[in-house]
Amino acid sequence: MVRVRFAPSPTGYLHIGSARTFIFNWLFARRQQGTMILRIDDTDVERNTQASLDSIFDGLNWLGLGWDEFYRQSDRFDLYRQAAWQVFEKGRAYRDFTPMNAAPEKEAGEGGWLSNPGMRELSREESDRRAAAGEPFVLRFRVPRDPVRAVTFTDLVYGEQSKSTADIEDFALLRSNGAPTYHHASCVDDAGLRISHIVRGQDHLSNTFKHVLLFEALGAGVPRFAHLPLLIAPDGAKLSKRKHGPVVSVMTYRDAGFLPHAYVNFLCLLGWSPKDDREKMSRQELIDAFSFEGVNRSNAVVNFSEEDPIDPKALWLNSQHLYALSHDELATLLLPVFEKADFHPDPVKVRQVTPLIQERIKTLNDAPAVADFFFVGHLAPYDPAELIPQKGDAALALKVLRHARQVLAAAEFTHAGLEAALRAAAAELGVKAGQMFQPIRVAVCGRKNAPPLFETLEVVGRDACLNRIDSAVELLDK
């Protein structure tokens, strides 16, 4: 039975790298019909905040993938302490009374630290006596070095891994305040929750040797491991909010008008490939295609810059998913966006506008800027020169608009009716269709670039069209 977990610590918003780790866990769980567990790794009481926990939930909820079981490490401290003392009783851990901040630090820059001399070999009697006297200590794991041996495991992504116990430090299990460390709590839970596969960032690859040792000391089976390459910034540094700003938070993409699934799709393609050139994939396609074979070993750059804070590929993928939506689905998503833009939109109007702008937006947030003229009572001021068509002058624009007004006053306001009427009008005037349409477009839309003319006029409606053309004529006449 496959059981995987995503274990964020609530020390900030949901990072996009964490989001991807969550997604890969989720995909693997669904693919294997296993269980997805969300576990909050909040062992560092000092650094955890409720705000951060809330924002992690916000991010996860937006992604919309869900989980099957939920745990919180701060509820389980007794479990960790109990487990730690069992390890101690087995002789696999010892008390280290070295005062905090007084570690035997490398003065001469030689580096490397394995254990606190003396403490590891302290007799049980001496250790018990000092503890009873109230001297603070940290409980440290005793890495087996009597004969040095290799710790090995097979990573589903990185392959065979091996490290000598001569290169593994005696890491802490319990702090002097009795709280468990990340390594300890994590392993106790992974064992206790019967996690079958630990899928996490590659930054934990070298920690895994410690964890393997701990699982053994705990008397637990060792889970399978799959480490994921990291997401990094264009400068090669790891993504940090301080240095790279909001691009590292998933909420940024929600707020930018991304479709959650499009963003999931984008994240999946960072460090993983279906190996068949597919890019836009549905949730089910991702589930069906996912495997650790397809995961890369090198870190992936999220491509953004100051001017362009969103990866262009993410934007493209979002547009592809946007274009695939039905008009009704998209209209439903667009309604709140227009509301937020203060357009006081009528749902019927939004539904009419939707097909006209669908292929002109890359994010939901692009819609108000593209569709403003469908909703406003009065057009924002524009440069009258825009009304003048290619190879024409103000006189031509005026002639076209006056004639158009007449024609539109009588025309049947449907795509076919408008097309027939306006093409005929152009022929009558002896101007090219483009020269006819451009002044009308600018008069009605307030700009040169807009959706195709006939359907646009149809949705804007006869009254508004005539009024706007009157205004344009007035503008040119001055």
Added chain:
RNA sequence: GGCGCUAUCGUCUAAGGGUUAGGACGGAGCCCUCUCAAGGCUCAAAUACGGGUUCGAAUCCCGUUAGCGCUACCA
């Protein structure tokens, strides 16, 4: 410093002994066209470096360089 991991177009990636090194984003151009999009087509763009092994290396091995990670009573 020690230990571990990694290295294909600008970016995401495919090819895992034999390919003109493929696709996508982005860029340039053309087509379509009432503008803008969308769509179609074309072009530019890569195997970090040096040694091996082999008839043959992007691919396997060694070294170098570079980047990243771990080396906390953070996670």
